[in-house]
Amino acid sequence: MRQSPRSTFAVPPSGLLAAVLAAAFSVGAANAGEPEQAELSIPDLIAMLDDDDAGCRRTAIEALAGRGVEARPAVSAIARALTDSDANVSAAAATALGELSFAPDIAIPALVKLFPEEARSDQGPLWLAAGQASGQYGESAVPYLIEALKDERIPVRRAAMIGLFVAGPKANTAVPVLIDVLEEDEPQTRKYALNAFIGIGPDAKDAVPALIKTLASEDFHTQYWACRALGSIGAAASPAAPKLIELVQDGVTSVRRNAAAALGNIGPTVGQRAVDTLVGAFSDWSQPVRQQAVIALGKLGPLAAPALPVIEKGLRDGEFRPAANAAKTLWLLKPESELPLRVLLVELAAGDDPGDAVIVMGEIGVALGAVDEVAELLKQDYRWARLYAAEALGKMGPDAAPIARPALEAALDDEDQEIREAVKEALDKIGRSGKESR
Numbered sequence: 001m002r003q004s005p006r007s008t009f010a011v012p013p014s015g016l017l018a019a020v021l022a023a024a025f026s027v028g029a030a031n032a033g034e035p036e037q038a039e040l041s042i043p044d045l046i047a048m049l050d051d052d053d054a055g056c057r058r059t060a061i062e063a064l065a066g067r068g069v070e071a072r073p074a075v076s077a078i079a080r081a082l083t084d085s086d087a088n089v090s091a092a093a094a095t096a097l098g099e100l101s102f103a104p105d106i107a108i109p110a111l112v113k114l115f116p117e118e119a120r121s122d123q124g125p126l127w128l129a130a131g132q133a134s135g136q137y138g139e140s141a142v143p144y145l146i147e148a149l150k151d152e153r154i155p156v157r158r159a160a161m162i163g164l165f166v167a168g169p170k171a172n173t174a175v176p177v178l179i180d181v182l183e184e185d186e187p188q189t190r191k192y193a194l195n196a197f198i199g200i201g202p203d204a205k206d207a208v209p210a211l212i213k214t215l216a217s218e219d220f221h222t223q224y225w226a227c228r229a230l231g232s233i234g235a236a237a238s239p240a241a242p243k244l245i246e247l248v249q250d251g252v253t254s255v256r257r258n259a260a261a262a263l264g265n266i267g268p269t270v271g272q273r274a275v276d277t278l279v280g281a282f283s284d285w286s287q288p289v290r291q292q293a294v295i296a297l298g299k300l301g302p303l304a305a306p307a308l309p310v311i312e313k314g315l316r317d318g319e320f321r322p323a324a325n326a327a328k329t330l331w332l333l334k335p336e337s338e339l340p341l342r343v344l345l346v347e348l349a350a351g352d353d354p355g356d357a358v359i360v361m362g363e364i365g366v367a368l369g370a371v372d373e374v375a376e377l378l379k380q381d382y383r384w385a386r387l388y389a390a391e392a393l394g395k396m397g398p399d400a401a402p403i404a405r406p407a408l409e410a411a412l413d414d415e416d417q418e419i420r421e422a423v424k425e426a427l428d429k430i431g432r433s434g435k436e437s438r
Contacts, residue, residue: 042070046077054086061089065096075103079110082130090114091121091129098133104140107133112144115151115159131159135166142171149177154188157181161192165199172203179210187219194225198232205236215243220252227258231265238269245270245277248293256281256289264296268303275300279307282314291325298329308333315343322353324360331364341368348392349377349385358388362395371400375407378414378423386411387419394426401430 040063048060061078064071078100081093094114097107114130123129134141141163148160164171164178174196181193197204197211207229214226227244230237240262247259260281263274281293294311297304311330313319316339320326324347327340344365347357365374374396377389390411393404404426411423 042067042074046074049077049081054084054089057081057084057086058089058092061092061096065092065099068100069102071100072102075100075106079107082110082114087119087121087126088123090117090119090126091123094126094129094133095123098136101136101138104137108137108141108144112148112160115148115156116153118155125155127155127159128162131162132166134159135163135168135171138167139170141167142173145171146174146177149174149181157189158192161189161196164196165192168199169201169203171196171200175200175204175206178204179207182207182210182214185217187222190214190222191225194222194229197229198225201232202234202236204229204233208233208237208239211237212240212243215240215247220255223247223251223255224258227255227262231258231262234265235267235269237262237266241266241270241274245274248277248281248289253286253289256284256286257292260289260292260296264292264299268300270300270303272303272306275304275307278304279310282310282319287321290320291322294320294326294329298325298332301333304329304333312337312339315339322356323347324353324356328360328364331368335367340364341370341373344368344370345373345377348374348388349380349382354384354388358392358395361392362397365392365396366399371396371403375404378407378411383416383419386414386416387422390419390422390426394422394429397429398431404430 042064045060045064045067049057051057051060061081064074064078075097078093078096082090082097084090084093094111097111101107111130111134115127117126117130119126121129134145145160145163145167148156148163151157151160161178161181164174178193178196182190184190194211194214197207211226211230211233215223215230217223217226227247230240230244244259244262244266247255248263249256251259260278263270263278275297278293278297281289284290284293297307297311308330311326311333315323315326315330323343327343327347330337331340344357344361348354348361361368361370361374365371371393374389374392377385380386380389390408393400393408396404408423408427408430412420414420414423
């Protein structure tokens with residue numbers, strides 16, 4: 001019988017476990033300036049999979065996963081550990097097989113055998129861990145996963161569809177079978193079929209008619225998952241635009257938000273009526289719906305030009321809270337405007353949600369010519385302005401280095417430890433030279 005996982009060891013770690021821990025973390029110790037521990041051999045680690053202590057077995061598996069190609073000979077032993085009596089060991093084995101992705105003829109059948117297992121590890125149910133790991137084998141796993149979809153057991157089918165999601169576009173041959181699953185309209189499996197379409201993306205275009213039907217479901221969870229699937233397919237999902245427009249207007253909050261996002265991800269083929277609907281959503285009571293509407297407009301290009309006056313007025317009047325995504329949309333539609341830069345600088349310095357401004361400035365700051373002005377924020381008395389400026393400069397990447405690096409290096413002396421850490425991280429992202437890390 002499989003044992004319930006333990007959050008702590010019931011007994012002090014054995015000598016073997018201590019050895020495994022030393023092997024697993026020897027690199028980290030060396031990086032910290034401590035003497036590097038002797039690394040255990042692959043045969044030693046494989047032998048430890050038979051140790052009486054579940055913690056030792058689990059840590060040995062994790063150590064093997066960290067050894068990469070060197071651990072190829074251990075695949076069979078790790079696959080056997082999938083049936084360990086301790087759920088945490090089984091989950092670690094599944095994760096390790098997915099990370100290594102060697103010997104698919106050995107690993108994938110062993111993982112599929114774990115699909116019916118509903119026991120839980122600290123990380124969740126074992127069927128989920130096995131499904132995710134199988135998908136990491138990509139195209140090699142798809143035939144096994146399609147076959148597993150024929151099983152009548154719900155956990156097996158769910159795990160298979162998780163695997164197809166992880167396999168992504170390489171799972172495109174599974175689209176016809178997934179359409180069949182979707183049309184069964186089984187509540188416990190349809191969400192996973194929709195999720196698989198999201199992973200497959202544009203290659204799931206043959207599913208569009210079935211997905212449009214699914215938008216009419218009485219279950220709002222099914223509706224918003226279908227919106228996400230259609231958005232991931234992109235332009236080929238344009239026949240869904242009329243129904244998505246209806247859902248932006250009439251769906252529950254999560255459906256309105258995801259329908260708006262889907263219209264943007266499908267692109268300009270959604271037509272002018274979609275633009276009008278998205279602009280109308282600026283008055284929605286739900287902030288996430290308003291945010292997704294303005295983000296979607298930024299993806300529609302010239303088609304969204306009629307929205308420009310409303311976006312500009314909203315930014316000037318402070319109607320977008322937070323304003324960073326609206327500023328980005330304005331820049332995408334009207335790159336010559338100076339308003340996006342002004343708005344983003346205010347958001348970084350003292351905005352409602354500077355986190356959005358950090359992300360957006362990281363994406364478009366160099367193109368905006370904003371690097372020097374963001375760097376100036378590192379001199380502000382207000383600590384949050386300095387912190388978010390450092391984070392934004394880091395997200396701009398190496399293109400910002402000529403201007404950002406001197407300002408960041410000067411900020412290494414900031415009195416605030418959190419800011420110093422953010423500055424070091426930013427320097428790592430843009431590339432260091434000159435003043436060394438402290």
